Amino acid sequence: MELSDICRKIRRDIVFQIGTFGVGHIGGSLSIVEILAVLYSKYMRFDPKSCKKVGRDRLVLSKGHAGPALYATLCNFGFFDRSLLSTLNRPNTSLPSHCDMNKTPGVDMTAGSLGQGLSCAVGMSLASKLKGDGASIYSIIGDGESQEGQIWEAAMFAAHQKLGNLFVFLDYNGAQIDGLTSDVCSIDPICEKWNAFGWHTLFVEDGNSCKQIDEAISESKKFKGKPHMIIAKTIKGFGISFIEKDIANNHSMKISKEQMALAFKELGEV
Template sequence: MKDVQEVRDLARHIRIETLKMLTGLGFGHYGGSMSVVETLAVLYGDVMRIDPKSPDWQDRDYFVLSKGHAGPALYATLALKGYFPVSELQTLNQNGTKLPSHPDRLRTTGVDATTGSLGQGVSIAAGMALSHKLGGRTNRVFCILGDGELNEGQCWEAFQFIAHHNLHNLTLFIDYNKQQLDGTLDEVIKPFDLAGKFSAFGFDVQTIKGDDIVAISEAVTPVRHAEQRPLVVILDSIKGQGVRYLEQLANSHHLRLTPDVKLEIENAIAELEATHV
């Protein structure tokens, strides 16, 4: 990695700004936003080839947030990297905002794909990767999916397409936080052996802790070659990751803040702001 401390600090600030954004709104997808913070910090702070001053740069790497409900974490990342002012984060989901609840590439500078309807983002990412491969370009594509999102059959059609076309320029992350909207994965639809399934579908698979910045970077920093299979990184994460109060909730997928909950989140923000990792 270029600078582990710098990426850790970026992750801390992404977490803080995401919490402030959602708490200012009074509701939102806390849990699933928190669990992808470290991955976003690694991608935008260490791995991806980007230029915030030229967001449509043709040689950039592309990112697709297939689990679009974690949009606030992506917005915080983009703002902190300079795509737009951090002050705009407080307009989340307000009338006239450039930051809708789910990413919209026509509204938000730096967003490469409009997502929200689960299952569709990974198909968009596959199309991007195939286009770059056919065009002989070196752009890489990265895509984060939710583990509950894997209930969508479209995901598995896309995985088969990706493996068939050997899209080694596309890396998938599965946010395996073990919860979804209506409960735990085991309660709703058991995932069984995710690593085994992806391997059978024609992918190379790595399973790492979702908050292990160094491991995430090491998994995706090497540029993959044509003889290698596409890569899936299974992030063994925690819903609400990095915020003890959220981690301990039975379900933090979407919260509407009561005064007590708001106080807990505000305390968490203060603790993060006082912490230098």
């Protein structure tokens, strides 16, 4: 299947989960679809039938509120049955709003309290080096999340330890709960910051382009001896026009059944 079709499937499943429940973190879920699709299609080593397999590559979705994006991805890559997607946030669900490694097959780390997931990924990266298993550790952080001090503690330490097996994406969508990141508390100049912290840093102009994401990962893989930061300029709510238009309010929003149908129509059948 083409990567663009995989992205459309993931987007449909994000809308389905949140639309079925009625509300959810849709903007920051839609913005990271291409990152997830490229990682799971081309780079990550995993076995959906043995999701705790030793030596697998791991992903820490540090911006844990984008759980629906990861669930949609994991479902499409065979980690669990589609029937679970209609249970998002329902009592006793395996798919809580924020990622929980003890509830969802394929989720490698619990995250949701922002800033912590990146440090957990650093711990995994150290462990992988100690075990010599050759795994790659991936993580996705948010730009609002980058206001957390712990992100920079992790950044400093990962560079100090030269964690070349750590690949982190910044979902640089420019918005957070209370509005635009530039209005709330700017994180810029972000590329300079990660460079200054000693990371191999790449900027992806269109973080919702699979091709550009793929090229950035491929480029990162060639560079050894430093942790990798890929700053992906994304659009919060990408792919569904009425959500995209409401960037200042789409962090968490209500999705009616009618809106769900509208979104499906725009995305088209896959």
